Amino acid sequence: xxxxxxxxxxxxxxxxxxxxxxxxxxxxxxxxxxxxxxxxxxxxxxxxxxxxxxxxxxxxxxxxxxxxxxxxxxxxxxxxxxxxxxxxxxxxxxxxxxxxxxxxxxxxxxxxxxxxxxxxxxxxxxxxxxxxxxxxxxxxxxxxxxxxxxxxxxxxxxxxxxxxxxxxxxxxxxxxxxxxxxxxxxxxxxxxxxxxxxxxxxxxxxxxxxxxxxxxxxxxxxxxxxxxxxxxxxxxxxxxxxxxxxxxxxxxxxxxxxxxxxxxxxxxxxxxxxxxxxxxxx
Amino acid sequence: xxxxxxxxxxxxxxxxxxxxxxxxxxxxxxxxxxxxxxxxxxxxxxxxxxxxxxxxxxxxxxxxxxxxxxxxxxxxxxxxxxxxxxxxxxxxxxxxxxxxxxxxxxxxxxxxxxxxxxxxxxxxxxxxxxxxxxxxxxxxxxxxxxxxxxxxxxxxxxxxxxxxxxxxxxxxxxxxxxxxxxxxxxxxxxxxxxxxxxxxxxxxxxxxxxxxxxxxxxxxxxxxxxxxxxxxxxxxxxxxxxxxxxxxxxxxxxxxxxxxxxxxxxxxxxxxxxxxxxxxxx
Numbered sequence: 258x259x260x261x262x263x264x265x266x267x268x269x270x271x272x273x274x275x276x277x278x279x280x281x282x283x284x285x286x287x288x289x290x291x292x293x294x295x296x297x298x299x300x301x302x303x304x305x306x307x308x309x310x311x312x313x314x315x316x317x318x319x320x321x322x323x324x325x326x327x328x329x330x331x332x333x334x335x336x337x338x339x340x341x342x343x344x345x346x347x348x349x350x351x352x353x354x355x356x357x358x359x360x361x362x363x364x365x366x367x368x369x370x371x372x373x374x375x376x377x378x379x380x381x382x383x384x385x386x387x388x389x390x391x392x393x394x395x396x397x398x399x400x401x402x403x404x405x406x407x408x409x410x411x412x413x414x415x416x417x418x419x420x421x422x423x424x425x426x427x428x429x430x431x432x433x434x435x436x437x438x439x440x441x442x443x444x445x446x447x448x449x450x451x452x453x454x455x456x457x458x459x460x461x462x463x464x465x466x467x468x469x470x471x472x473x474x475x476x477x478x479x480x481x482x483x484x485x486x487x488x489x490x491x492x493x494x495x496x497x498x499x500x501x502x503x504x505x506x507x508x509x510x511x512x513x514x515x516x517x518x519x520x521x522x523x524x525x526x527x528x529x530x531x532x533x534x535x536x537x538x539x
Numbered sequence: 540x541x542x543x544x545x546x547x548x549x550x551x552x553x554x555x556x557x558x559x560x561x562x563x564x565x566x567x568x569x570x571x572x573x574x575x576x577x578x579x580x581x582x583x584x585x586x587x588x589x590x591x592x593x594x595x596x597x598x599x600x601x602x603x604x605x606x607x608x609x610x611x612x613x614x615x616x617x618x619x620x621x622x623x624x625x626x627x628x629x630x631x632x633x634x635x636x637x638x639x640x641x642x643x644x645x646x647x648x649x650x651x652x653x654x655x656x657x658x659x660x661x662x663x664x665x666x667x668x669x670x671x672x673x674x675x676x677x678x679x680x681x682x683x684x685x686x687x688x689x690x691x692x693x694x695x696x697x698x699x700x701x702x703x704x705x706x707x708x709x710x711x712x713x714x715x716x717x718x719x720x721x722x723x724x725x726x727x728x729x730x731x732x733x734x735x736x737x738x739x740x741x742x743x744x745x746x747x748x749x750x751x752x753x754x755x756x757x758x759x760x761x762x763x764x765x766x767x768x769x770x771x772x773x774x775x776x777x778x779x780x781x782x783x784x785x786x787x788x789x790x791x792x793x794x795x796x797x798x799x800x801x802x803x804x805x806x807x808x809x810x811x812x813x814x815x816x817x818x819x820x821x
Contacts, residue, residue, distance in 0.1 A: 380752040381753075382752075429750070438747070442739065443748070443754075446736065447759070448754070449791065450732045450791075453794060454728065455813045455816050455817050456816075457787040458724045458725060461723070461728075461782065461785075461786035462720045462783070464717075465722075465724040465725045466725070466819075468682060468684065468711070469820050470664075470725070472664075472725075472760075475758070475761070476729040476732065477817055478817075479754045479757070480814060481814045484807045484810035488806045491798055491806060492803060501739060501743045505735055506791070508736075508739045509731065516781060519777070521774060524769075525770040526766075527734070527738075528766035534737050534748070535759055536763050537748075538756065
């Protein structure tokens with residue numbers, strides 16, 4: 258049970274942390290923190306948070322747990338601003354899609370003032386954004402990847418893991434580098450592919466969009482994801498995203514080579530192998 | 540009302556034509572036609588078809604309407620085999636995902652013996668295949684693209700359009716070239732991207748598959764599509780698929796260029812434009 262939970266950035270993920278914490282009786286008081294008052298008034302009126310604070314530093318005063326839920330680069334700056342103000346005994350985590358950057362910031366700050374920080378990445382979300390689409394059951398059954406390092410305090414690992422489990426999630430640990438490569442492959446690269454598919458129709462045969470059916474819609478659903486959030490994710494993970502793009506281009510090249518050669522057996526074999534891999538997803 | 544409907548190839552699409560025709564009271568008798576008796580016994584026992592024929596030529600004897608529903612290259616060969624046996628007054632169509640090839644075969648055969656052929660492509664389907672997943676409502680609300688040319692008999696256009704409308708679909712017409720470019724952009728290219736995404740994970744970070752969440756699953760659902768069907772689609776539409784791949788690569792290049800330059804504003808602007816396009820889908 259947390260006394261005061263401060264959620265910095267009350268959008269889909271921050272709002273869902275607040276709603277899930279309330280539904281689970283996990284926190285006594287929930288503070289919504291952000292620089293823009295107008296963006297906090299909705300969640301306050303809707304009862305997603307109990308009170309709001311627009312001074313980020315003051316917003317974490319007296320908090321037992323702080324969850325950073327802005328865009329990934331903003332989270333890094335926020336962590337820097339609040340580090341000196343967070344109570345010594347508090348847990349600090351974030352919900353960003355990349356982890357090397359914020360973990361590095363935490364390690365640098367932690368060498369000056371130790372604090373129980375653990376990076377988190379809930380593998381839950383949506384192409385929709387904003388607190389209006391937040392849900393108290395968003396994390397139920399979802400995987401949250403946490404990214405401890407040798408410098409992480411054991412109480413951070415214990416406390417943040419317990420928090421996510423209380424919100425209904427399963428917790429897995431990866432080091433920050435493996436995490437960032439993992440999400441480049443299964444999340445960032447698929448987003449890039451979805452954007453490029455939408456773009457390609459416009460470049461190749463714009464009228465075709467009128468005929469888009471379920472296959473196109475599912476494949477490109479995530480192309481409607483929040484641009485500022487994803488701008489930051491792509492920039493923060495640029496090297497891993499570009500490396501995964503290299504693997505993607507090599508995969509496209511192989512298929513195109515078979516196609517150019519008219520290699521029917523080779524195409525069928527490749528497609529059968531990839532079908533089996535896709536169907537192997539639990 | 541059709542007296543005898545012959546469905547050649549009783550899989551997802553052929554089986555759904557049979558089920559929808561029966562449900563709509565569109566055909567008095569439905570014959571399932573194919574070379575392999577074992578693959579027809581299931582649909583016969585399940586009542587999807589009334590009788591079966593393994594001699595393809597004889598299977599269309601006395602038919603008022605013939606629907607070819609094998610893979611696209613098989614459909615072209617089948618059309619050639621049955622052309623001389625189909626009754627003069629019958630309608631002939633197919634449900635293949637590419638249209639230039641079969642329309643060219645029909646025009647060549649039609650110059651010898653006129654027959655009411657019109658190419659069709661129902662924009663309905665699934666990554667699942669086989670008559671077991673066929674549904675009588677598969678075409679309800681779906682778009683069927685038909686591809687008439689100057690050589691198409693008016694009674695073919697009228698009759699085949701009426702057939703699809705009776706099965707619940709909306710019918711749109713495109714010339715075969717525009718059709719094949721259109722489906723390259725909104726169907727074949729997304730399949731290629733989905734296969735390449737699955738492939739790229741294996742090449743880049745194989746362990747990442749264990750963390751695949753909804754975004755990856757939706758984006759790659761169609762990577763589980765039927766390999767022999769798609770082998771034929773890719774080969775039959777290879778030039779258009781490769782041209783659309785060129786547009787896709789150009790789109791990937793643009794995103795990667797912005798990423799390499801660290802152009803935050805450019806990335807956000809591009810993502811916002813593509814989000815608007817994606818959200819503009821009816």
